[in-house]
Amino acid sequence: MAKTSAAPLNLDPVPSPSATAGFSPRRRRRISLTAQYAVFVIVVAAVALQVDWAAVQEHFLDLGVARETFPGLLTVALRNTVLYTLSGYVLGFLLGIVLALMRLSSVPLHRWTALLYIEIFRGLPALVIFLIIGFGIPVAFPGFALPGDIYGQVALALGLVSAAYMAETFRAGIQAVPKGQMESARCLGMSHSRAMFSIVVPQALRIVVPPLTNELVLLFKDSSLAFVLGVTAATTELAKYGSDVAADQADSTPLVVAGLGYLLITVPLGILVRRLESRRAERG
Amino acid sequence: MTTAQPAVEVVGLHKSYGGLDVIKGVDLRIAPGEVVCVIGPSGSGKSTLLRCVNMLEEPTSGVVLVDGVRMNHPDTDLDAARRRMGMVFQMFHLFPHLTVLGNVTIAQRRVLKRDRAEAERVGRDCLARVGVEDKADVYPEQLSGGQQQRVAIARALAMNPGVMLFDEPTSALDPELVGEVLTVIRDLGLDGMTMLVVTHEMAFARDVADRVVFMDAGVIVEEGLPSQVIDDPRHERTRTFLQRVLGPQGSAAPGPGSTSTGRTHEYHCHTQHG
Ligand SMILES: Nc1ncnc2c1ncn2[C@@H]1O[C@H](COP(=O)(O)OP(=O)(O)OP(=O)(O)O)[C@@H](O)[C@H]1O
Ligand SMILES: [Mg+2]
Numbered sequence: 001m002a003k004t005s006a007a008p009l010n011l012d013p014v015p016s017p018s019a020t021a022g023f024s025p026r027r028r029r030r031i032s033l034t035a036q037y038a039v040f041v042i043v044v045a046a047v048a049l050q051v052d053w054a055a056v057q058e059h060f061l062d063l064g065v066a067r068e069t070f071p072g073l074l075t076v077a078l079r080n081t082v083l084y085t086l087s088g089y090v091l092g093f094l095l096g097i098v099l100a101l102m103r104l105s106s107v108p109l110h111r112w113t114a115l116l117y118i119e120i121f122r123g124l125p126a127l128v129i130f131l132i133i134g135f136g137i138p139v140a141f142p143g144f145a146l147p148g149d150i151y152g153q154v155a156l157a158l159g160l161v162s163a164a165y166m167a168e169t170f171r172a173g174i175q176a177v178p179k180g181q182m183e184s185a186r187c188l189g190m191s192h193s194r195a196m197f198s199i200v201v202p203q204a205l206r207i208v209v210p211p212l213t214n215e216l217v218l219l220f221k222d223s224s225l226a227f228v229l230g231v232t233a234a235t236t237e238l239a240k241y242g243s244d245v246a247a248d249q250a251d252s253t254p255l256v257v258a259g260l261g262y263l264l265i266t267v268p269l270g271i272l273v274r275r276l277e278s279r280r281a282e283r284g
Numbered sequence: 285m286t287t288a289q290p291a292v293e294v295v296g297l298h299k300s301y302g303g304l305d306v307i308k309g310v311d312l313r314i315a316p317g318e319v320v321c322v323i324g325p326s327g328s329g330k331s332t333l334l335r336c337v338n339m340l341e342e343p344t345s346g347v348v349l350v351d352g353v354r355m356n357h358p359d360t361d362l363d364a365a366r367r368r369m370g371m372v373f374q375m376f377h378l379f380p381h382l383t384v385l386g387n388v389t390i391a392q393r394r395v396l397k398r399d400r401a402e403a404e405r406v407g408r409d410c411l412a413r414v415g416v417e418d419k420a421d422v423y424p425e426q427l428s429g430g431q432q433q434r435v436a437i438a439r440a441l442a443m444n445p446g447v448m449l450f451d452e453p454t455s456a457l458d459p460e461l462v463g464e465v466l467t468v469i470r471d472l473g474l475d476g477m478t479m480l481v482v483t484h485e486m487a488f489a490r491d492v493a494d495r496v497v498f499m500d501a502g503v504i505v506e507e508g509l510p511s512q513v514i515d516d517p518r519h520e521r522t523r524t525f526l527q528r529v530l531g532p533q534g535s536a537a538p539g540p541g542s543t544s545t546g547r548t549h550e551y552h553c554h555t556q557h558g
Binding site: 178180181183184185186187188189190191194198199202203206 | 338340363364366367369370371373375377378379380381390391394395396436439440443
């Protein structure tokens, strides 16, 4: 009796945890993925069924209205958006490098000034900075006008905003350059600042290209704040232009078109950043 | 016998980090053309000594003179004073964003203000001297460790230094690449370069050094001819260290070209590079 009941038990293989659950790990993974796709499709379909497509088409995707936004969208609005952004970016870039070097200086006055600047301008909403530039400066310095008028104001506002972020990025990049680089440059008789500019900063710039490109994307969006300074038909930019035409036509399609104008620039930049980052990952 | 001014003179050197005394009173004179090898256990302060000589670290007290110029003095133009010395690091520290030729010309251009043609001529000469002239246009990452270290030596030589400092120049290299670098350093010594070399290569020290200095715990324990310090050390601490580095029968194998121990390398044969 004992013999017959013991024999089949000994012949059984040891049950693995997955076998007890009924599926192999690979099988379970496939089931899980299939379930996720199913949920995704169901959610998208449910939302799509709720949308009033006729109304959307009329108010957001009216091709006739979309045509009305051209050519001003490209020749004026997009052009100004690019101008505002690039001029602000260049200013922020230069100021950012100076602030980063001050942050790393051995002179406490430099360090504290830079830190104060960064904390203030990183903490303030960009809108507040635009308002200060637009309405604070004329009050504080009567008779003083920035060169380029509104172009100068926007460039300065965007430059001040982005400099704070870029300074922190540069600082991280400079600190990521191995200490031996500065030391071997000093051993060749270079002064600290000479070594900084000829040896350390060029290497730091390569490290920070991806985050700085991200900053450019952010700045493109912030350039829409130019409207608070009171832009004219000639100095308008994408967002303002879109909303103006939308109000004119009593239709929201121009906003969609203006939005596409931003994506036209930011999506390629995003692709560029991912390229740069994967190239960096490859090179190690 | 050397009444001439020493190339390097260190007097009463102390260096501490916070409360940690790393160099505890070191005196060292190096005559022009002399090759001094510094040996000693890890953490004994060898790198710190070198770094105090060219002021990468500021001595806590004591005097460092190079060509009679006092290095640790507020009135000294350090950048100018450092030009008298070349330094070669364990990890090479080539400039990765510049080509090999860029590495050996940038300081000539920016510091000595030589024009491009002159800097490149000097740079190529120095590259030829260390046997990597054919690599002038590649980037450092494309070179072997031995080639990188030879470029680092050429980079220092391009500034016409009177003294060369080496901090374990072969410790980061694969064993088969050690010889090519040691050969270059030995040839520099034969050409009359004044050198202070921190090394763990005992066969090299025995063969090339005019004098060997043994450091332990921040002081010079003993110094003298290689045959004396390496093969017949007087101090117990030196003997213990050498036994660890060379193995039990190491110090009993004197004579030129002795290659009976694990840490020696046949660097003599590598007269041809590349
Ligand atoms: N910047 C520093 N701050 C604090 N301590 C330091 C610093 N640099 C070196 N030390 C300490 O000083 C001591 C001597 O270091 P050093 O690098 O000079 O030794 P070494 O003889 O070159 O050793 P190794 O053979 O490992 O290179 C060590 O204990 C080290 O931890
Ligand atoms: Mg060391």
